[in-house]
Amino acid sequence: MPGTSDRERARDPAEGRRRRSAARRGAALPVVHFHRPTERPFTASQRESTTILIGGLSPRHDKLVEAAIQAMGCRCQALPNVTMESYTAGREFGNNGLCNPTYFTVGNLVKFLQDREAEGMSKEAIVDTYVFLTAGSCGTCRFGMYESQYRLALENAGFHGFRVVLFGTDDGIDQSSGEAAGLDLSLDFFLGLITAFDLADVLNQYTYRLRPYEVVPGSVDEVTSRVVAHLYELVRNRDRFELEDHWTRLAVGTRLEGAVRYIAKILHLTRSDQFTGAMREARDAYDQLEFDPFRVRPVVKVMGEFWAQTTEGPGNFHIHRFLEQEGAEVYVDRSLFTRLSYMLFMHREKTRDRRGLRQDEGRLAHYLRYYRKMGLLGLADRLLHRENRRLIEALGGTLHEMLDQSELELLARPYWNWRTTSGEGHLEIAENIYYHTHHLCHMVLSLKPFTCMPSTQSDGVQVRVVEDHPGMIFLPIETSGDGEVIAHSRVQMALGSARAKARKEMDDIVAASPWTLDEIKEWADDHPHVKRPSYRVPHAPGVVGRAANLALHISGLMGARTPARPVTREAHRV
Ligand code: SF4
Structure with a gap:
């Protein structure tokens, strides 16, 4: 069949009959390879008429990421927060046996598009005017299948040809049409994204920290909303460094142009006061509120699978709000920056593992490449820490520093080999030990999505960790679409011990x-x-x-x- 692809041939019933008959005769079968379906590209000329949808993080992260993408000249909209209807849509249109975050996030996209259809938009118009942007990965857990699950659920829901654009790999961004890509994955894009992550991480952590002590209910959330709205405009109109506007224009046209452009843009970000200034204003706004810091609150570190600990809503049984209602203070870490730092650490360690394994290159070239890569990865991690520290300092300097990944790996080493990746890898073990031994929380609550294989492995190991650390209160909770009442009652029971610990600590100090x-x-x-x-x-x-x-x-x-x-x-x- 000239002009048809292997994929079309494989689906053709006549081809099927030919292959079966060839098999009966014992004839050699032609090899039919699987190819990923080629998607209609999202090109620069469609920018004006196409909206990029994003979602899957906390509401504050999603909002600021929306601003970062709009700053690149694209239309962008964050999906609404997940609901139980998202979960139901995910179950209805997705595959069986997926993990809980997949159902919620896939269903949330389908639900959003169905709502547009209910408002009167045709399916064709929806497919034409929206694309979904998500992070891609090759696994090893189900995260590697998210992209295909989005596509499958969209097909099943009748949105044939809906475009899912990936970043993290080149797929979906390389434009087969030869036109410029709709979303320019330039250094400016990534710097904007990192800034949005950094701001949202710090703001999330500060909000959780203050809420349990506010005298006027809702006052902290009210200030946080105002701060996010202000930051939204700042991220959208972020100062950007352009080589041509400064003396650095001397490098234009030379062999150094690319390197100078990169270095100058990064230096500009690290020296800019745009966001630290906004954080100082935020600090002053929070300082105006009334607090009662003498309320005795057990501090509960919430950790676990990335999405389960980041989302705020039914995806984790509204656990943050529930803990606060029960009189606890929620401690969350910098979810995105910790994740980025972890990824850089893993990359460094894998590179170290391959040191000396040369492929068609001389010894000197190999080691030069090795040290250059290690240096760049180390520098990137230091930059993350530095930028995060600057924001924390501007906000008053009361938040704990980002954790050092090498120290975390050392803590986890007796229990977990860092090479066992997927999910959170050794992070859950390490964080549990770190927060307990550094007296940063009274209790650790770990959120495990239903059927999450990496979390199940980690849970098994935590039994030993708890045994080795007397006094540690560790509670794993499995999150699924239902079972909220049971999960809450388990949390209440563990909170009783954490509350007693906090009370005793206070009584001892007053007595002394x-x-x-x-x-x-x-x-x-x-x-x-x-x-x-x-x-x-x-x-x-x-x-x-x-x-x-x-x-x-x-x-x-x-x-x-x-x-x-x-x-x-x-x-x-x-
Ligand atoms: S870590 Fe677990 S919940 Fe998260 S994507 Fe992988 S399998 Fe799913």
Whole structure:
């Protein structure tokens, strides 16, 4: 059949009959290779009329990523947060036996498109005017199948030919038409994306940290919404460095042009005050709110599978809100930056493993390439840490630094070989040990999506980790579309122990202090700056809770009680 592809031939019933008859006769069968279906490209000329859909992170991440893509001159829209209807759509149109995040994210896209159709748009118009952008991977867990699951569910829902664009690999971005790509995956694009991740990570963590202590319910969320709206505009109109606008134009047309352009753009980002300035304004806005930092809250570190710990909604049983309602403080890490740092670490270690394995190259060339790659990966990681630290400092410097991946790997090493990848790899083990041994939380809650193979492996190992660390409270929860009540009641039971730990810690500190808790609180009322969220309370060794650390710190500031001349409140007034 001249002019037909292998794929079409394989589907042709006549071809099927020919192959079966050839098989009966024992004749050699022609090889029919599988090829990924070629998709209609998303080209630069379609930018004006096409909207890029994104989603799958926390609402704040999605919003700022939307701004970063709009900054590249594209129309972009973040999908609404996932709902139970998304899950149902995922189950209906996706394959059987997928992990929980796949059902929610795939179903959310289908649901969004169905809603457009219900509003009166034709399927053809939807397929023409929307594309979906997602990260691609080759596995080894089901993440490698997300792309095909999106395509399958879209086909099943009747959106034939809907375009799924991948970044992380070249697929879907290489334009077979020869036209420029609709989304320019330039350094500017990635710098914008990284900035959005960084801002959302820090803001998420700060919001969770403050909410349990707000006096006016909803006041922290209200400020966070305003900050996100402001950052949205900043990211959208981000200052960009152009080689031609500076003395660096001397490099234009020379062999160094590419390298100078890259270095200058990165240096410009690392020296810009655009976002640190916005974070300082955010810090001042949060400082205006009223807080009661003496509320005794057990600190619960939420970790686990990437999507399950990042999403806010039914995908993880609304676990962040639930914990807060139960009187806990939620501790989340920088979800995206930790992930990026982990990926750089893995890349470095894999490169180290291949050191000395030469392929058609001389010894000198091999080692030059090796050291160059290791140097660049190390530099990229240092830049991530530096940029994150700058934002934290601007926000008051009260958040914990990003964790060092080499230290995490060392902690996990007795239990987990880092080469066992997929999912979170050794991260869950390492973080559990790190947060416990550094007294950063009273309890660790690990979210495991239903049927997630890497999480199941990690859970098995955690049994041994808990055995080796007396006093560790570790609770794994399996997240699926249903079973919310059971999950919540398990959390409540574990929280009882964490609450008792936090209470005892506070009682011990007050008992050892020469001052009563009421006197400490009175002193704080007279020195309101210590109750501001940006006030840096030292982390005392072995003390986890915010209230306990603050009470200990203030007790130290108040000094020893002298019975002959009791210290009055006025004597301490600053
Ligand atoms: S880590 Fe687990 S939940 Fe996440 S994509 Fe892989 S299999 Fe699914």
